[in-house]
Amino acid sequence: MERSDNMKNKNIKDLIALVLLIFFIIGVHSVYKTKLVSSNDQKKVDNKSNVKFDKKNQTNIKKVSPVKDREFTGNNLKYNSESIPILYYHSIDYEKGNELRVPKGKFREQMKYLKDNGYTTLTLNELYNFLAYNKPVPNKSVVITLDDGYKDNYENAFPVLKEFGFKATVFMITSSINNEKDFLTSSELKQMDSYGMDIESHTVNHDKLDRLTYDKQIQTLKDSKEFLEKLLNKKIKYIAYPYGKWNESAIKALKTEGYSMAFTTAGGWANKDQGIYTLHRVYVSEKYGMNEFKRRLTNSNYENTNK
Ligand SMILES: [Zn+2]
Numbered sequence: 001m002e003r004s005d006n007m008k009n010k011n012i013k014d015l016i017a018l019v020l021l022i023f024f025i026i027g028v029h030s031v032y033k034t035k036l037v038s039s040n041d042q043k044k045v046d047n048k049s050n051v052k053f054d055k056k057n058q059t060n061i062k063k064v065s066p067v068k069d070r071e072f073t074g075n076n077l078k079y080n081s082e083s084i085p086i087l088y089y090h091s092i093d094y095e096k097g098n099e100l101r102v103p104k105g106k107f108r109e110q111m112k113y114l115k116d117n118g119y120t121t122l123t124l125n126e127l128y129n130f131l132a133y134n135k136p137v138p139n140k141s142v143v144i145t146l147d148d149g150y151k152d153n154y155e156n157a158f159p160v161l162k163e164f165g166f167k168a169t170v171f172m173i174t175s176s177i178n179n180e181k182d183f184l185t186s187s188e189l190k191q192m193d194s195y196g197m198d199i200e201s202h203t204v205n206h207d208k209l210d211r212l213t214y215d216k217q218i219q220t221l222k223d224s225k226e227f228l229e230k231l232l233n234k235k236i237k238y239i240a241y242p243y244g245k246w247n248e249s250a251i252k253a254l255k256t257e258g259y260s261m262a263f264t265t266a267g268g269w270a271n272k273d274q275g276i277y278t279l280h281r282v283y284v285s286e287k288y289g290m291n292e293f294k295r296r297l298t299n300s301n302y303e304n305t306n307k
Pocket residue numbers: 147148202206241242243
């Protein structure tokens with residue numbers, strides 16, 4: 001009898017342990033599921049807002065862009081009858097005698113100036129909406145772009161941009177990714193992208209587009225776009241011409257491949273009259289002191305004015 005009671009007790013204990021185990025498994029599973037669902041929901045929400053944006057732009061964006069487009073309201077706004085300075089940099093590092101490379105300290109000083117003086121750094125989507133759809137932007141708007149995709153963009157520029165909460169775009173030479181030590185890797189690009197930096201095309205091999213046949217133009221535009229789209233899981237829509245070189249055939253190829261805006265190296269502020277595929281930019285050289293930087297930043301026709 002005693003033995004049987006013990007058996008009974010043991011059986012009950014086993015049963016309780018089993019029930020507890022089942023509850024535990026169900027619990028863990030549902031917590032995990034909730035997490036999955038909520039992150040999916042977030043994606044759905046993002047997708048929705050992006051689809052809305054798609055329709056407006058009549059482009060075919062399928063993937064989520066990590067950069068949220070802001071709608072600017074209130075005072076001190078400007079419309080697309082006016083211009084916007086688009087700064088363009090390359091390497092953010094020091095090299096003696098190379099004016100294309102702006103040292104980190106100098107870059108930070110310039111970014112701090114933008115912050116201290118109340119500038120808004122626009123994303124390329126925001127710039128596009130301004131130029132193509134006359135969506136207003138703050139009077140003190142600026143676009144920051146970096147050409148080629150140097151590793152120091154991640155090591156030097158990115159921390160500074162994060163420090164000030166700024167948006168910027170890197171135009172990436174896709175054949176250099178994971179291939180050349182001085183250029184960004186796919187992991188670095190992904191980190192920058194997920195923070196909200198915009199990665200866009202600079203062709204596959206830094207191609208002089210005006211020297212290529214139409215077919216070759218199509219090829220480099222298509223391949224660089226597809227590479228980045230696959231890597232970053234977003235739609236690539238913008239490009240900076242290597243060496244600022246373009247021709248009518250290149251613009252036709254851009255349109256065919258689904259690019260909606262392109263940047264040259266012609267000096268000056270950008271406006272809609274230049275054409276959405278031939279926008280001007282403001283060069284920033286290592287040689288410039290803060291006065292020249294400010295002059296270019298605050299003077300929409302700085303090229304025609306004396307220093
Ligand atoms: Zn370049």
